[in-house]
Amino acid sequence: MxxxxxxxxxxxxxxxxxxxxxxxxxxxxxxxxxxxxxxxxxxxxxxxxxxxxxxxxxxxxxxxxxxxxxxxxxxxxxxxxxxxxxxxxxxxxxxxxxxxxxxxxxxxxxxxxxxxxxxxxxxxxxxxxxxxxxxxxxxxxxxxxxxxxxxxxxxxxxxxxxxxxxxxxxxxxxxxxxxxxxxxxxxxxxxxxxxxxxxxxxxxxxxxxxxxxxxxxxxxxxxxxxxxxxxxxxxxxxxxxxxxxxxxxxxxxxxxxxxxxxxxxxxxxxxxxxxxxxxxxxxxxxxxxxxxxxxxxxxxxxxxxxxxxxTTAWPGRLQRLTLQGRDVLMDVAHNPAGAWALRSYLSNTFQGPQTLVFSSLADKAVAEMAQILFPLFEEEGGRILLAPMNNPRAATAEQLSSIATELDTKAEVFADVASAMTAALSYGPGTIVVAGSVFLVGEVQALIDRGEWTA
Structure with missing residues (x-):
């Protein structure tokens, strides 16, 4: 075999x-x-x-x-x-x-x-x-x-x-x-x-x-x-x-x-x-x-x-990279505790408008994670992009959109992660933050490995 x-x-x-x-x-x-x-x-x-x-x-x-x-x-x-x-x-x-x-x-x-x-x-x-x-x-x-x-x-x-x-x-x-x-x-x-x-x-x-x-x-x-x-x-x-x-x-x-x-x-x-x-x-x-x-x-x-x-290597945890000239930060942040850790890091490290590409598994505390992270991206010039992952446990586009509505948060919803990332890379200056799930970071990394976007 x-x-x-x-x-x-x-x-x-x-x-x-x-x-x-x-x-x-x-x-x-x-x-x-x-x-x-x-x-x-x-x-x-x-x-x-x-x-x-x-x-x-x-x-x-x-x-x-x-x-x-x-x-x-x-x-x-x-x-x-x-x-x-x-x-x-x-x-x-x-x-x-x-x-x-x-x-x-x-x-x-x-x-x-x-x-x-x-x-x-x-x-x-x-x-x-x-x-x-x-x-x-x-x-x-x-x-x-x-x-x-x-x-x-x-x-x-x-x-x-x-x-x-x-x-x-x-x-x-x-x-x-x-x-x-x-x-x-x-x-x-x-x-x-x-x-x-x-x-x-x-x-x-x-x-x-x-x-x-x-x-x-x-x-x-x-x-x-x-x-x-x-x-x-x-x-x-x-x-x-x-x-x-x-x-x-x-x-x-x-x-x-x-x-x-x-x-x-x-x-x-x-x-x-x-x-x-x-x-x-x-x-x-x-x-x-x-x-x-x-x-x-x-x-x-x-x-x-x-x-x-x-010399520790552990990718996907506050991992920084450059794609198409844009600063990208990827973090798995797969539960509320992880979301708080990411929020603390972003609050202490980055200034100015940022774009969030967010997704999560449906069986996670998605609404709570969104409540923790979304406010950081609601400042002037900030954006929140939502997309379902290619995973049987993933929250659907409708579920993600509903959570944003319940939080009275303006968000753009995409059919898939690739579309959300492509849109994020096309927007104005600022850091793109990819967060919400190990599987989201993995999906983005797989797309990068296949040459979907250039460094």
Whole structure:
């Protein structure tokens, strides 16, 4: 099976969170770790061949994962990084590095070969009634990642949890430690409609007598995490000591975080390409995790921490580029917390008229995100452009337009993202901000990669 066919088969599995077809009475798929464990066992339990770090949370888990993997890479460890979702190609979810080289996506041939192996194992389990149905998209890709890391001889794997924690497919590993980033309301249909319930799901990645690295946050989240940690005799590590007392520099349009922190009684210069003050929390978590790993015998020097932070690559997060001579800022901002972070960054960094290209998934808090972001673009000369994404979960043009009407906001509605971007690029001066969903940023990036617009 070639790569294109493997991808076609993979997407035919459907997305676990996709809305049910209209009129369908079929129950939603239930997550069950027993299914993932059965699949992994059939594959020889590849996840047992490397040391794992699990990272869960609502916001910042991807940035924390990318930063930590970069630190491990800079320390010379053979490292794997598993994240989700991807922006353009599914290969982005699975990266490896050896001998300090840059993290690289899994190649097409390896992905296709491992897909066949996972698919064959799953079909055998279904035939033998050891699985009630074929694995989900996420379960299959997670299994491919485990196999890829095992084959590549990865020693350390940084695994970003996909959804929640307790029942996530990544949670079949036995992590050396667990990291929990900021928690807020998201995926409430699946995880619960309160911070307490969601935090309880995230706490599912904690292990008996294990280690939890986190930061003080919402009181309900602190309480829920603390209760689980006490019940499991978990040692908690507070990453707050690695937050800057204050930024050494005012916010800059070059989108960098520059400051110093004390790490193991030494000054460490943080020079991160990840923009926004919110990233300081994610960087602190990565530093704390690196220090904890070093204490467990996984050597990571302060120099490796600084170098790893400096060389972190995590596109789509306050990412700046130029298209047709226009300044463009792309940020996934996929929930209210992310929208507030983007709003803070824009308020402190940009002046003058700006154009917003906005879209979102229908199952997100679209109205709340719009309420947070739209006012910044209602100043004289500002524009708001709305368009549905090419995604089964996407909010429709009508839904987006209705939200703008309810907020008494003037907005232009387009049939698709490409049309909205083309219009934005044709308008007057000012920055174009693309925000509202990982899938929106990914769709725009795919169009850029195909040469839709010139730099």
């Amino acid at each position: 070639n790569y294109a066919t493997a991808i076609e088969h993979l997407y035919a599995l459907g997305h676990e969170l996709a809305p049910k077809p209209k009129g369908s009475n079929a129950p939603r798929r239930k997550f069950d770790l027993a299914h993932m464990r059965a699949l992994a066992e059939e594959l020889g339990n590849p996840q047992r061949s490397f040391t794992s770090i699990l990272i869960a949370g609502t916001n910042g888990k991807g940035s924390t994962s990318a930063t930590l993997a970069s630190i491990l890479k800079s320390a010379g460890h053979s490292v794997g990084l598993y994240t989700s979702p991807h922006l353009v190609r599914v290969n982005e979810r699975i990266k490896t590095s050896h001998d300090g080289a840059a993290l690289r996506d899994i190649d097409d041939d390896t992905f296709a070969r491992l897909y066949v192996r996972v698919d064959d194992a799953a079909a055998k389990l279904v035939q033998e009634n050891k699985l009630p149905h074929a694995p989900s998209f996420f379960e299959v890709v997670t299994a491919i990642a485990f196999l890829a890391f095992a084959e590549a001889g990865v020693k350390m794997a940084v695994l970003e949890v996909g959804l929640g924690g307790q029942l996530d497919a990544t949670n079949i590993v036995d992590p050396i430690l667990s990291v929990i980033t900021d928690i807020s309301l998201d995926h409430t249909e699946w995880l619960g409609d309160t911070i307490t319930l969601i935090a309880g799901e995230k706490a599912g990645i904690l292990r008996e007598n294990g280690i939890m690295i986190t930061l003080p946050q919402h009181a309900d989240a602190n309480r829920a995490l603390g209760e689980v940690a006490v019940a499991k005799n978990v040692t908690g590590i507070n990453a707050a000591e690695y937050l800057p007392l204050r930024s050494n520099e005012a916010p800059r349009k070059d989108a960098a975080n520059h400051y110093s922190v004390r790490v193991r009684n030494e000054d460490l210069a943080v020079d991160s390409p990840l923009a926004g003050s919110h990233q300081q929390r994610n960087i602190a978590l990565a530093i704390a995790t690196a220090v904890a790993l070093d204490a467990k015998g996984i050597t990571i020097s302060n120099a490796a921490i600084a170098e790893g932070i400096r």
